[in-house]
Amino acid sequence: MIVCELISVGTELLLGEITNTNARFLAEQMAAMGIAVERQCTVGDNPARLREDFLAAWERSGIVILTGGLGPTADDITKEVICEALGLTLEADAFQMGRIEAFFRQRGLPMGESNRKQAMVPAGCVVLPNENGTAPGCWIQKDGKCAALLPGPPREMQPLFLSELKPRLAAYASGVIVSHHLRTIGLGESRMAELAQDYLDLANPTVAPYAKDAESYLRVSAAAPTQAEAEALCRPILKKLKEILGEAAYSVDKSLEQTVIDLLRASKQTVALAESCTGGGIAARLTDVPGASDVFGWGVVSYSNDCKQALLGVQGATLARHGAVSAECAREMAQGILTRSGADFGLAVTGIAGPGSDGTAKEVGLIYLAVADRNVVLARKLETGRNDREYNRIAAAKQALALLRELLLTQQP
Amino acid sequence: MIVCELISVGTELLLGEITNTNARFLAEQMAAMGIAVERQCTVGDNPARLREDFLAAWERSGIVILTGGLGPTADDITKEVICEALGLTLEADAFQMGRIEAFFRQRGLPMGESNRKQAMVPAGCVVLPNENGTAPGCWIQKDGKCAALLPGPPREMQPLFLSELKPRLAAYASGVIVSHHLRTIGLGESRMAELAQDYLDLANPTVAPYAKDAESYLRVSAAAPTQAEAEALCRPILKKLKEILGEAAYSVDKSLEQTVIDLLRASKQTVALAESCTGGGIAARLTDVPGASDVFGWGVVSYSNDCKQALLGVQGATLARHGAVSAECAREMAQGILTRSGADFGLAVTGIAGPGSDGTAKEVGLIYLAVADRNVVLARKLETGRNDREYNRIAAAKQALALLRELLLTQQP
Numbered sequence: 027m028i029v030c031e032l033i034s035v036g037t038e039l040l041l042g043e044i045t046n047t048n049a050r051f052l053a054e055q056m057a058a059m060g061i062a063v064e065r066q067c068t069v070g071d072n073p074a075r076l077r078e079d080f081l082a083a084w085e086r087s088g089i090v091i092l093t094g095g096l097g098p099t100a101d102d103i104t105k106e107v108i109c110e111a112l113g114l115t116l117e118a119d120a121f122q123m124g125r126i127e128a129f130f131r132q133r134g135l136p137m138g139e140s141n142r143k144q145a146m147v148p149a150g151c152v153v154l155p156n157e158n159g160t161a162p163g164c165w166i167q168k169d170g171k172c173a174a175l176l177p178g179p180p181r182e183m184q185p186l187f188l189s190e191l192k193p194r195l196a197a198y199a200s201g202v203i204v205s206h207h208l209r210t211i212g213l214g215e216s217r218m219a220e221l222a223q224d225y226l227d228l229a230n231p232t233v234a235p236y237a238k239d240a241e242s243y244l245r246v247s248a249a250a251p252t253q254a255e256a257e258a259l260c261r262p263i264l265k266k267l268k269e270i271l272g273e274a275a276y277s278v279d280k281s282l283e284q285t286v287i288d289l290l291r292a293s294k295q296t297v298a299l300a301e302s303c304t305g306g307g308i309a310a311r312l313t314d315v316p317g318a319s320d321v322f323g324w325g326v327v328s329y330s331n332d333c334k335q336a337l338l339g340v341q342g343a344t345l346a347r348h349g350a351v352s353a354e355c356a357r358e359m360a361q362g363i364l365t366r367s368g369a370d371f372g373l374a375v376t377g378i379a380g381p382g383s384d385g386t387a388k389e390v391g392l393i394y395l396a397v398a399d400r401n402v403v404l405a406r407k408l409e410t411g412r413n414d415r416e417y418n419r420i421a422a423a424k425q426a427l428a429l430l431r432e433l434l435l436t437q438q439p
Numbered sequence: 440m441i442v443c444e445l446i447s448v449g450t451e452l453l454l455g456e457i458t459n460t461n462a463r464f465l466a467e468q469m470a471a472m473g474i475a476v477e478r479q480c481t482v483g484d485n486p487a488r489l490r491e492d493f494l495a496a497w498e499r500s501g502i503v504i505l506t507g508g509l510g511p512t513a514d515d516i517t518k519e520v521i522c523e524a525l526g527l528t529l530e531a532d533a534f535q536m537g538r539i540e541a542f543f544r545q546r547g548l549p550m551g552e553s554n555r556k557q558a559m560v561p562a563g564c565v566v567l568p569n570e571n572g573t574a575p576g577c578w579i580q581k582d583g584k585c586a587a588l589l590p591g592p593p594r595e596m597q598p599l600f601l602s603e604l605k606p607r608l609a610a611y612a613s614g615v616i617v618s619h620h621l622r623t624i625g626l627g628e629s630r631m632a633e634l635a636q637d638y639l640d641l642a643n644p645t646v647a648p649y650a651k652d653a654e655s656y657l658r659v660s661a662a663a664p665t666q667a668e669a670e671a672l673c674r675p676i677l678k679k680l681k682e683i684l685g686e687a688a689y690s691v692d693k694s695l696e697q698t699v700i701d702l703l704r705a706s707k708q709t710v711a712l713a714e715s716c717t718g719g720g721i722a723a724r725l726t727d728v729p730g731a732s733d734v735f736g737w738g739v740v741s742y743s744n745d746c747k748q749a750l751l752g753v754q755g756a757t758l759a760r761h762g763a764v765s766a767e768c769a770r771e772m773a774q775g776i777l778t779r780s781g782a783d784f785g786l787a788v789t790g791i792a793g794p795g796s797d798g799t800a801k802e803v804g805l806i807y808l809a810v811a812d813r814n815v816v817l818a819r820k821l822e823t824g825r826n827d828r829e830y831n832r833i834a835a836a837k838q839a840l841a842l843l844r845e846l847l848l849t850q851q852p
Contacts, residue, residue, distance in 0.1 A: 181827065305731070313740075314718075323745065327712070
């Protein structure tokens with residue numbers, strides 16, 4: 027098995043200003059390809075230390091992947107240091123120079139001399155075009171080994187890795203590991219793990235529970251010589267786990283937003299939103315998915331009571347008697363947006379995200395959800411018991427989508 | 440200045456199963472104490488590699504902090520390897536043995552022989568009690584250097600570091616490092632760096648540019664014996680950089696959302712939102728900030744044209760002539776939400792986030808922003824040049840908030 031080392035370059039990492047998510051992403055990708063990552067290290071924007079660590083990694087392993095330090099400024103040193111260490115020269119790449127010039131022209135921004143530095147590449151390397159920024163990646167092969175230089179920002183690095191580097195690394199892979207996530211909502215991690223208990227000691231595939239942002243997953247991972255064989259190992263286990271977990275298991279690998287959008291699209295229906303404590307968070311989640319406009323056209327963020335009355339038709343008497351955080355208000359919000367929009371479903375959330383309460387005796391973490399169609403209005407109370415604004419907003423958004431999913435499932439033939 | 444290295448131990452990190460948040464936490468803590476972290480590395484549960492990396496770090500630096508590998512199972516090897524490398528023996532600690540026995544008794548769990556391993560500590564070390572788990576930390580002093588062993592789970596490691604290790608490290612701290620971020624929007628990283636060029640070679644404070652999610656920052660970091668002295672070093676540099684960068688520098692350390700909310704609150708004004716391509720993302724950003732309800736009450740996510748007409752009063756003729764992605768539509772959206780809501784400002788966004796276009800010849804990444812108050816309506820065109828839905832949505836949301844800020848600043852006395 028070929029051995030790989032990862033080097034993250036950037037003083038901001040050593041100062042603890044950002045979390046190193048690149049190391050995790052790359053480690054996960056390499057593991058899935060059956061390439062062993064034996065070490066990961068982080069160095070600052072310091073030529074001597076980067077040189078020392080790179081040469082040690084190059085000596086020990088067959089593949090070295092570096093991220094960061096490809097930017098336009100003087101403290102971006104990765105290309106220069108690696109070239110010097112490997113005895114290569116830097117040369118201008120005409121294609122990259124043209125791309126960088128076009129990038130600035132399109133944005134109407136002045137192009138600084140420093141940006142030309144980004145078009146310099148190690149002589150003889152394969153230039154990996156970066157569709158999401160000005161720093162291209164580089165793929166260097168020398169003495170039967172290879173080094174890859176990737177940009178530091180994750181939204182540039184990840185697509186560049188997947189489209190350009192991964193196919194080149196595949197030649198070094200010794201098998202595959204396939205992982206799937208059976209995603210559940212509403213059960214909680216411990217209950218999910220109890221139900222799946224008989225499967226948690228399997229060797230291949232392995233089954234492991236974990237919790238993330240108000241959902242719980244079971245990760246099913248299989249190792250095999252080929253993708254097809256690994257998939258064949260996972261399939262029967264996923265099927266059994268789905269049976270055991272029932273309706274709470276809403277998808278394999280697919281997000282809750284995508285799951286709800288697919289159910290709506292398949293039945294040619296639409297949803298409109300009326301959000302209070304989630305403050306646009308449900309709309310933002312749905313519209314993160316390309317093509318959301320097929321099933322979503324109307325949203326109201328009624329953060330104030332006058333907006334709830336004016337745009338959603340919530341009754342003043344309801345607000346006076348029950349308050350804005352009540353099942354009654356949630357129902358009227360859901361019916362209001364349903365009627366105004368002409369959508370097939372109206373989905374509403376009102377609650378107290380915290381840190382402060384709403385001036386009543388109601389507890390932080392108290393949330394009411396409601397979903398309406400032309401026949402019924404369902405309301406549900408959620409008490410997270412947490413004074414954590416971010417968690418409460420995420421949990422409210424996800425539980426609202428889960429409630430809509432439940433109503434959609436009752437329509438299934 | 441004393442130099443420190445961090446070593447994270449755990450195969451799960453090299454497989455990419457978890458993100459290394461310990462490295463960031465420790466790096467941030469050390470930076471704040473004025474102890475320079477020069478390297479961080481991650482190794483698996485492999486004795487030979489851990490030994491090699493530990494000895495290299497011990498040779499190079501005065502402080503080595505290791506996290507992970509203190510658990511009860513056979514693959515937890517950190518104590519054994521470090522003892523062997525430093526020529527120390529492992530011995531049972533009677534107090535720890537009692538604590539571990541009590542831990543299991545209290546929970547009514549059977550205590551395995553393997554758990555006794557957790558009460559073994561390097562001879563002569565200071566045992567650091569772990570209030571949140573069974574693995575104690577260790578503080579080893581030898582040859583004028585020190586090594587600390589901490590448990591891997593963050594919720595055990597962090598409190599143990601703060602209560603037991605940080606006070607001991609304070610003796611090695613040569614002062615404090617204070618960092619501030621001068622945040623800019625609209626300039627781009629290279630242009631910002633060029634304007635600030637005269638300051639990028641300073642030694643103390645240092646000034647370093649970086650880019651994040653459609654914004655650019657200058658990090659100003661000063662080292663000094665005390666917090667007050669470090670702040671005093673940063674202050675004049677931040678002031679000069681603000682003058683040089685002008686209005687584009689919107690805050691020191693404060694998010695754009697918070698900056699806009701503070702400006703609105705100070706002038707007792709409110710904003711209402713009309714969002715198309717950002718799909719609720721601006722509302723979600725504003726309402727992430729506790730107390731946003733002081734300045735925000737009304738939002739409409741008009742993802743469809745009929746919603747734009749019905750809730751915002753956009754003219755059918757405007758949509759027919761210019762399309763939904765046009766300056767004209769953005770203006771009418773901003774004026775529409777201003778009028779409906781009675782807020783002081785109406786802020787609107789319409790654009791093409793991608794990956795597909797909108798059926799016209801318009802390019803993905805084309806976005807129109809508009810802000811209205813009772814006197815003026817300003818519209819602005821933004822072309823990101825990227826086919827990256829997530830980036831386009833973030834850039835549109837941030838540029839919209841920046842546009843509102845510009846109008847707010849014109850009101851300043």
